[in-house]
Amino acid sequence: MANARALDKRRKSVRNIRKITRTMELIATARFKKAMDRATAATAYTSRITEVVSDLARSGLQVSHPLLEARESKEKALLLVLTANRGLCGGYNGSVVRMAIPHIAKMRSEYGQVNLEVSGKRGINALGFRGLVPDESFLQFEDQPKFADVEVIANRYLDDFATGKLDRLDVVYTRFVSISRQIATVETLLPIGSLDGAADDAETKPTDGADAPGAGAADEGDSMYEFLPSAESILEEVVPASFRVKLFKCFLDAAVSEQIARMVAMKSATENAGDMIKQLSMTYNRARQSQITGEIMEIIGGVEALG
Amino acid sequence: MAQLNCIVVTPEKTAVDEQADFVALPLYDGELGIAPQHSPLIGRLGYGELRIRAGGTVQRYYIDGGFVQVSDNVVSVLTNRAVLASTLDASAVAEQLETANKQPSNSPELLEIRDRAVQQARAQLLVAKRN
Numbered sequence: 417m418a419n420a421r422a423l424d425k426r427r428k429s430v431r432n433i434r435k436i437t438r439t440m441e442l443i444a445t446a447r448f449k450k451a452m453d454r455a456t457a458a459t460a461y462t463s464r465i466t467e468v469v470s471d472l473a474r475s476g477l478q479v480s481h482p483l484l485e486a487r488e489s490k491e492k493a494l495l496l497v498l499t500a501n502r503g504l505c506g507g508y509n510g511s512v513v514r515m516a517i518p519h520i521a522k523m524r525s526e527y528g529q530v531n532l533e534v535s536g537k538r539g540i541n542a543l544g545f546r547g548l549v550p551d552e553s554f555l556q557f558e559d560q561p562k563f564a565d566v567e568v569i570a571n572r573y574l575d576d577f578a579t580g581k582l583d584r585l586d587v588v589y590t591r592f593v594s595i596s597r598q599i600a601t602v603e604t605l606l607p608i609g610s611l612d613g614a615a616d617d618a619e620t621k622p623t624d625g626a627d628a629p630g631a632g633a634a635d636e637g638d639s640m641y642e643f644l645p646s647a648e649s650i651l652e653e654v655v656p657a658s659f660r661v662k663l664f665k666c667f668l669d670a671a672v673s674e675q676i677a678r679m680v681a682m683k684s685a686t687e688n689a690g691d692m693i694k695q696l697s698m699t700y701n702r703a704r705q706s707q708i709t710g711e712i713m714e715i716i717g718g719v720e721a722l723g
Numbered sequence: 724m725a726q727l728n729c730i731v732v733t734p735e736k737t738a739v740d741e742q743a744d745f746v747a748l749p750l751y752d753g754e755l756g757i758a759p760q761h762s763p764l765i766g767r768l769g770y771g772e773l774r775i776r777a778g779g780t781v782q783r784y785y786i787d788g789g790f791v792q793v794s795d796n797v798v799s800v801l802t803n804r805a806v807l808a809s810t811l812d813a814s815a816v817a818e819q820l821e822t823a824n825k826q827p828s829n830s831p832e833l834l835e836i837r838d839r840a841v842q843q844a845r846a847q848l849l850v851a852k853r854n
Contacts, residue, residue: 457736464732464801468790471765563735567803579832641794644750644766650790653767657789660803661734 420707423700427693434689440504441682447559448675454560455592455668462665465658472654477647481655483574486607487583493527494573494582495520498589498670499539501555506681508590508674509538511600516588517546519602523586535667559675561667570660577606589666590673598673603666608659725759729775731784731800738805739775739784746798747774748791749846755791763794768802770846772853783808785850787843811851820844 473479497516499509516539523530534540535554543550556565576582585606590598643650729746731739746757749771768791773784789802823840827833 454735458734460737461732461734461801464792464799468765468792468801471792563733563803575832575836579830640763641792642762642764644755644764645752649751650765650767653788653790657801657803664734 420700420703423696423703427696427700430689430692430696434686434693437682437685437689441679441686444505444675444678444682448672448679451559451668451672451675455665455672458661458665458668462661465654465661468650468654469658471641472647472651475641475643475647477651479651481651483577483606483655483659484608489580489583490526491528492531492582493523493529493584493586494531494533494576495523496585496587497532497534497536497539497543497550498557498587498666499534499536499542500670500674501537501558502678503538504681505674505678508677508681509536509542512588512590513539513542515600515602516543517548519586519588520548523584527584557667557671559671561664561671563664566664566667567660570663573606573663574656574659582606587663587666589670590677592669592672592676595676598669598676605659605662605666608655608662725796727757727759727761728797729800730797731773731786731802731805733802733805739782739800741775741777743775743777743798745774745776747772747776748798748800749773749786750791757793757798759796761793761796764792766791766793768800770843772808772846772850773800773805783850783853785811785847808850809854811847811854813848813851813854816844816847816851820848 469479495516497512499512503509520530520532531551532543532548533552533554534543534550535557537555540550540553554569573582573585577585584604586602586604588600588602591601591603592598726742726744727746729739729741729743730737744759748755748757748766749769751767751769754771755766768786768789770788771786773786775782775784785804785806785808786800786802787804787806789800791801792799820841823837823844826837826840828837
């Protein structure tokens with residue numbers, strides 16, 4: 417049986433680790449709440465954009481825009497991978513990277529040139545280890561991505577797409593479905609598949625009910641809105657705006673999912689440490705007891721030998 | 724008298740949600756004033772100043788493009804950025820205008836991109852100067 421003192425030492429260190437993981441869990445919970453609030457605040461914008469789009473559609477406008485159409489040419493594609501800057505969040509980074517690698521290979525076989533952009537230290541390292549060096553990397557996105565930061569990237573993509581430097585943009589990120597479910601997904605953001613996609617997330621559905629009376633009123637007239645300057649011109653602006661907000665949503669989803677993943681990982685780590693402490697205490701007590709018994713036996717043996 | 728409900732949303736948050744007597748919006752080609760009982764409209768916004776008058780006080784914001792939707796006395800503004808005019812820094816904006824002017828413009832698309840950056844910076848400068 418192991419030395420009692422060594423066991424006690426181990427127990428102490430496990431206790432320290434438990435304290436750390438417990439704190440990390442609490443921090444992740446607090447950050448998750450903040451990130452979640454931001455994500456829900458963003459849905460106000462998406463739901464209003466959808467409203468404008470549906471009003472445009474009701475005016476009998478043909479919804480067509482260069483950003484909505486698939487390109488003939490298959491020259492340049494771009495893959496954006498969203499991972500975390502930090503580890504200790506379970507399978508969060510791993511599942512995104514696992515999703516990204518076969519997708520890069522697939523895109524490389526289809527397109528002439530595939531650029532890789534990665535956000536998050538973990539993703540950069542993991543992909544670098546596999547020989548995939550990103551053309552561009554971002555480290556500035558933490559648990560609260562700023563729209564201004566995302567907008568810069570979004571505008572660059574939009575400009576590249578407009579000037580023909582980009583034919584397709586895919587994003588690999590962890591989509592937030594519910595608090596208990598986040599899945600790593602690949603999404604094609606350019607060309608935009610459909611405009612309604614911006615707000616078909618589960619979270620916006622409850623607000624749809626609240627919007628219903630307004631939408632009902634709009635149904636009365638074919639289109640009661642006056643468009644300034646014209647429906648086409650507004651559409652021209654709506655499409656890039658909806659792309660920007662879609663990309664922003666990806667970043668927000670990734671941030672929320674990261675915090676949840678960390679929360680869950682740290683919770684199970686804390687529980688594991690608790691179990692381990694119990695186990696170690698038991699072994700320690702047993703070792704201590706047997707040590708005492710051994711000492712007593714020695715004394716008795718000595719007394720007997722003297723007598 | 725009826726009042727307007729003015730809502731300004733950005734992708735990050737709902738920046739303004741309050742009652743107003745009059746709202747002046749920077750449309751793509753000039754300013755548009757909205758008083759209560761305005762007919763429904765959807766408009767494209769330019770870069771410029773949004774003024775919300777409620778009672779005797781006027782709040783001023785810089786608005787970075789987007790749309791406005793007016794119906795049933797609700798003015799909802801969707802924009803990328805809504806900044807309180809008082810927080811704009813004139814010297815920083817002037818610098819931004821300078822860098823925007825230096826952007827390359829050797830193809831029609833690039834020219835368009837540059838023009839947009841220049842317009843944004845100029846509009847911010849105008850709003851900042853009115854402080």
